[in-house]
Amino acid sequence: MIRIFKLKNIISIKDFERKDIDYILDEAAKLENIAKSKETCDELKGKILGLMFFEPSTRTKLSFETAMKRLSGECIGFENSGSSSVSKGESIADTAKMFEGYSDALVIRHELEGVSKFISDIVDVPVINAGDGAGQHPTQTLLDLYTIKKEIGKIDDLKIALIGDLKFGRTVHSLSNALCLYNNVKIYLVSPKKLKMPQEVLHDLDKTNINYEEVESIEEIIDDVDVLYVTRIQKERFGDINDYLKIKGAYIVNKKMLEGKNAIVMHPLPRIDEIDGDVDDTKYNKYFNQAFNAVPVRMAILKTLIKNNPK
Numbered sequence: 001m002i003r004i005f006k007l008k009n010i011i012s013i014k015d016f017e018r019k020d021i022d023y024i025l026d027e028a029a030k031l032e033n034i035a036k037s038k039e040t041c042d043e044l045k046g047k048i049l050g051l052m053f054f055e056p057s058t059r060t061k062l063s064f065e066t067a068m069k070r071l072s073g074e075c076i077g078f079e080n081s082g083s084s085s086v087s088k089g090e091s092i093a094d095t096a097k098m099f100e101g102y103s104d105a106l107v108i109r110h111e112l113e114g115v116s117k118f119i120s121d122i123v124d125v126p127v128i129n130a131g132d133g134a135g136q137h138p139t140q141t142l143l144d145l146y147t148i149k150k151e152i153g154k155i156d157d158l159k160i161a162l163i164g165d166l167k168f169g170r171t172v173h174s175l176s177n178a179l180c181l182y183n184n185v186k187i188y189l190v191s192p193k194k195l196k197m198p199q200e201v202l203h204d205l206d207k208t209n210i211n212y213e214e215v216e217s218i219e220e221i222i223d224d225v226d227v228l229y230v231t232r233i234q235k236e237r238f239g240d241i242n243d244y245l246k247i248k249g250a251y252i253v254n255k256k257m258l259e260g261k262n263a264i265v266m267h268p269l270p271r272i273d274e275i276d277g278d279v280d281d282t283k284y285n286k287y288f289n290q291a292f293n294a295v296p297v298r299m300a301i302l303k304t305l306i307k308n309n310p311k
C-alpha cells in the first residue's frame with residue numbers, strides 16, 4: 001500500500017510538508033458531516049486511544065475523545081498527573097510504556113517542551129503532541145488552518161495578525177511555522193514588548209520567503225488583515241505573577257473596533273478578557289466554529305495515524 005501521509009507521529013508542525021497538511025484537511029472535510037450530524041462510523045471500531053494529560057485541557061481533550069468516539073473507538077487515560085501513578089513517583093517513561101501496551105495511539109500534553117518527542121522515541125504506537133509547554137501544538141494548527149480555509153476559502157495570500165502572548169503561546173508558534181508553507185502570506189506579530197515571538201521562531205520565518213512584521217497595536221493593522229488570531233496571556237508560564245499582572249489585559253478586541261472591517265476573529269480558547277463578549281453575537285466571531293472544527297480534524301488525524309500504523 002502506498003501511503004500518501006507518511007508521518008507516524010505528530011510532534012511538531014515543522015515535520016509537515018504542505019501535502020501532508022492538505023491530506024489531513026481533505027480527510028477532515030470528508031468526516032465533517034459525521035461530526036455535524038452527531039453520528040458515528042466504524043472506522044476505528046475496536047481501537048483504543050490513550051490520553052495522557054499532565055496539564056489542564058478542555059477542548060483538546062474533549063475533542064480528541066469525541067473524535068475517537070465518532071469513529072467508534074474508545075479512550076482511556078487521565079487528565080491530571082495527580083490521578084495517575086506519576087504522583088507516586090512513577091517515571092513518565094514507565095507510564096508511557098504501560099499506555100503503549102493498552103492503546104493504539106497516545107495523545108500527550110505536558111508542561112515541558114520535548115516530552116512527546118521523548119515518548120515517541122520509546123514507544124511503538126503513534127504519538128500525538130497535544131501541547132508541550134511553550135513549544136508546539138500541531139493539531140491545534142491543523143484545525144486553525146482548516147477553519148481559515150473554510151471561512152476565507154484559501155490559505156495562500158492570507159494576511160493574518162497573531163495577537164497576544166507570542167512568547168509563551170504554543171499555538172502561535174506552530175501556526176507561524178505552518179504558514180511558511182503557503183504562498184504570499186503576511187503575518188503581523190502583535191504583542192507587548194515582553195511577550196514578543198521567540199527568536200527561534202523568527203529564525204524559522206527568516207529561512208523562508210514569508211513576509212512578517214512586529215507591531216505593538218491592533219489599530220495599526222486591523223484594516224489590512226483577513227484574520228485576527230487572538231491568544232490568551234499564558235499566566236501559568238510566568239515565573240513572577242506580578243509580571244503577568246502588569247501585562248494582563250494588554251490587548252482587547254471588541255465589537256466597536258471590528259465594525260466595518262472584513263477580518264474574522266479566531267482564538268484557540270480559553271479566552272480570559274482578550275475578546276469582549278460583545279463580539280460573540282457578530283459575524284466576526286469564528287472562535288466557536290473553530291472549536292467545533294477540532295472534532296473533524298482530530299477524527300482525520302486519528303483515522304490516518306491508527307489505520308496507517310496497525311499494531
Ligand code: NCD
Pocket residue numbers: 059060131137140170171231232268269270
Ligand atoms: C491552547 C493551549 O493549550 O495551548 N488551548 C487549546 O489547546 N485550545 C491555548 C491556551 O491555553 O491559551
